[in-house]
Amino acid sequence: MSEKIFACLLLCYPPAFRRRYQEEALQLYRDRLGDEHGMVSRCRLYFDLLIDAITGLPRAWRNTYADKGAPSLTSNAEGTPSFHLLNNQPLRPASIVFGSTLSLAALSAFVFMMSLASRYPPSSTSGWSSPIESVMERLNHALPPGNEDVTTAYASAAEGASQGQLTTRIASAISIETGVAVGNTERDHVIQAAASILVAHYVDTQKAHEASDLLLIHQKRGDYDALSDGPTLAERLTQDIQGSTQDLQVAVQYSRNAIPNSPPTPSAVQHEEYRAAMMRQNCTIEKVQMLSNGIGYMKFNFFPDPTVCSEVFHRSMEQLSQSRAIIFDLRDNAGGFPGMVADVAAELFDHPVLWYNPRATPNASLLSPVPDSKLANKPVYILTSSRTFSGAEHFTYDLKMLKRATVIGEATRGGHPGAPYRVDDHFWMAVPEVRRPSPYGTLDWQGLGVEPDVKVNASDAMGTAQQLAMKSRSKWAAR
Amino acid sequence: MPKRKLDPLPSAAFQILLSLADDELHGYGIMRQVEEQTNGHIRLGPGTLYSSIQALVEEGLIEEVDRSPASGGGSERRRYYRLTSSGRKLARSEAERLADLLRPARAKRILRGDYV
Numbered sequence: 001m002s003e004k005i006f007a008c009l010l011l012c013y014p015p016a017f018r019r020r021y022q023e024e025a026l027q028l029y030r031d032r033l034g035d036e037h038g039m040v041s042r043c044r045l046y047f048d049l050l051i052d053a054i055t056g057l058p059r060a061w062r063n064t065y066a067d068k069g070a071p072s073l074t075s076n077a078e079g080t081p082s083f084h085l086l087n088n089q090p091l092r093p094a095s096i097v098f099g100s101t102l103s104l105a106a107l108s109a110f111v112f113m114m115s116l117a118s119r120y121p122p123s124s125t126s127g128w129s130s131p132i133e134s135v136m137e138r139l140n141h142a143l144p145p146g147n148e149d150v151t152t153a154y155a156s157a158a159e160g161a162s163q164g165q166l167t168t169r170i171a172s173a174i175s176i177e178t179g180v181a182v183g184n185t186e187r188d189h190v191i192q193a194a195a196s197i198l199v200a201h202y203v204d205t206q207k208a209h210e211a212s213d214l215l216l217i218h219q220k221r222g223d224y225d226a227l228s229d230g231p232t233l234a235e236r237l238t239q240d241i242q243g244s245t246q247d248l249q250v251a252v253q254y255s256r257n258a259i260p261n262s263p264p265t266p267s268a269v270q271h272e273e274y275r276a277a278m279m280r281q282n283c284t285i286e287k288v289q290m291l292s293n294g295i296g297y298m299k300f301n302f303f304p305d306p307t308v309c310s311e312v313f314h315r316s317m318e319q320l321s322q323s324r325a326i327i328f329d330l331r332d333n334a335g336g337f338p339g340m341v342a343d344v345a346a347e348l349f350d351h352p353v354l355w356y357n358p359r360a361t362p363n364a365s366l367l368s369p370v371p372d373s374k375l376a377n378k379p380v381y382i383l384t385s386s387r388t389f390s391g392a393e394h395f396t397y398d399l400k401m402l403k404r405a406t407v408i409g410e411a412t413r414g415g416h417p418g419a420p421y422r423v424d425d426h427f428w429m430a431v432p433e434v435r436r437p438s439p440y441g442t443l444d445w446q447g448l449g450v451e452p453d454v455k456v457n458a459s460d461a462m463g464t465a466q467q468l469a470m471k472s473r474s475k476w477a478a479r
Numbered sequence: 480m481p482k483r484k485l486d487p488l489p490s491a492a493f494q495i496l497l498s499l500a501d502d503e504l505h506g507y508g509i510m511r512q513v514e515e516q517t518n519g520h521i522r523l524g525p526g527t528l529y530s531s532i533q534a535l536v537e538e539g540l541i542e543e544v545d546r547s548p549a550s551g552g553g554s555e556r557r558r559y560y561r562l563t564s565s566g567r568k569l570a571r572s573e574a575e576r577l578a579d580l581l582r583p584a585r586a587k588r589i590l591r592g593d594y595v
Contacts, residue, residue, distance in 0.1 A: 013526065017533070024506050024558060025525035031507045052524020059489075059530035064537060 016065035191219045193423045203432045211244035230254035251430045258425050275308045283309035288316045295469045296323030303336030303391045321374035325469035329383045335390025350376035356438045364439040379472045381465040384409035385458035393445040401440035407452040409461035414449030491531045496570040505557040540566030
């Protein structure tokens with residue numbers, strides 16, 4: 001290390017220190033350099049200087065360097081005002097500690113606040129938010145008009161929402177788009193496509209033809225010619241179709257953003273968000289309990305994605321393996337994934353059964369039981385209300401038809417598992433699907449609901465189910 | 480009352496006080512004396528040395544001695560320092576404190592020898 005480098009190192013020291021000791025320090029360096037010869041000694045000298053720079057600096061900055069020998073300003077100036085100069089005063093250790101503590105506290109507070117922030121906070125009027133509510137909340141409120149990517153909304157909704165209300169809600173979310181012109185060619189195409197979709201998919205064939213014909217007649221007369229912007233055209237078509245079918249669930253909707261050809265696959269991030277939300281809510285399983293009378297009780301409010309929640313449901317149902325009968329409380333269940341509906345049902349059989357799924361093609365297939373399920377032979381009771389909807393109705397209907405469960409409570413809501421149909425790049429329709437016959441020989445729940453075996457008020461269903469389960473238990477014990 | 484800079488007394492400052500117990504020394508002399516009295520364990524670098532000297536001067540434990548270059552034996556201006564009475568007192572009390580610390584160690588036969 002040359003003297004110049006050492007002199008540069010001294011620049012790190014306080015100016016007062018340098019004024020007073022720089023020459024002496026350099027002299028000390030020279031003295032050592034003159035006294036210590038040989039490679040080892042030199043290396044030791046440089047090492048000493050390096051360590052000294054690290055340990056000596058804080059010490060140097062702590063000193064005040066007040067000139068004790070200097071006479072006071074007052075006595076020198078003889079009556080003239082005197083001032084203390086503070087610019088050379090070093091920071092006191094207490095000030096450094098206080099400043100550091102304050103900074104750390106502010107940083108900690110910031111990190112804490114950030115950890116509280118949630119992109120999709122559970123919020124609802126009841127305080128508890130189901131996955132459907134979360135999705136609907138996002139669709140109906142969180143989307144800034146004109147800025148939200150419709151693709152994301154579609155994907156999120158398709159991922160987590162129930163089958164029935166989905167269509168209408170997505171449509172309402174998208175219909176906030178306004179003000180884009182529609183040319184003659186596109187208008188004609190939209191009208192004809194809407195008429196075709198009605199005929200092909202609407203649940204009531206006769207009404208579908210009537211509404212379709214009405215649209216084409218209006219078109220022929222030129223009634224739609226003046227409608228030159230998307231939202232107005234969509235609104236008028238909706239009015240005509242709903243007026244003809246008397247069904248408020250059929251609607252034509254307009255989106256300024258281009259509508260994808262098919263619902264895009266949820267991204268890994270979206271899937272992870274969904275998984276985290278499900279884990280936070282225990283996959284919507286509100287209660288799993290062995291009642292004092294030996295009856296197992298399970299209340300869940302959604303049939304979530306089986307790829308995420310299958311294991312959680314399986315473990316919860318295993319807790320009821322020692323029960324004599326099982327009560328599934330679906331009074332607040334809003335539906336969900338058909339796959340999960342089948343997975344839960346599969347725990348209740350010890351042999352394959354013909355399982356009906358109106359959304360599948362073909363609509364009936366063999367459902368394999370879960371091997372060695374301890375729930376397979378236990379009496380099952382399902383509690384229903386007028387709120388029980390969609391996938392929950394699917395579960396209830398199939399188990400009732402298979403005579404595997406006794407349904408207690410109110411008739412279910414009778415939802416149409418409607419689907420969105422793309423008309424063109426900016427228009428689409430919400431259409432309740434064509435009803436196909438179930439393999440059990442009856443009409444399914446669509447539009448009708450599932451009639452309970454024991455009709456009581458939803459609030460009384462639990463008590464009734466327990467009474468029946470106790471009798472059933474006695475019968476079972478007598479076997 | 481603000482806490483004093485040299486409370487507790489850093490070992491470098493203590494060794495500087497001891498090095499000045501017999502004679503007035505300049506910076507380099509202090510460094511060599513400290514090295515000698517600690518059997519080479521402590522070699523004070525310029526930063527530590529002069530920072531400690533400054534702190535000791537500010538606390539009135541050592542003071543600068545006015546010496547002409549001729550009396551110092553060299554052409555360059557060197558500052559010499561000597562122990563003040565309060566510096567000597569502090570060095571003594573620090574030595575006693577350390578001796579008190581070492582006494583039980585010797586009683587427990589952890590530390591051998593009579594040098595305490």
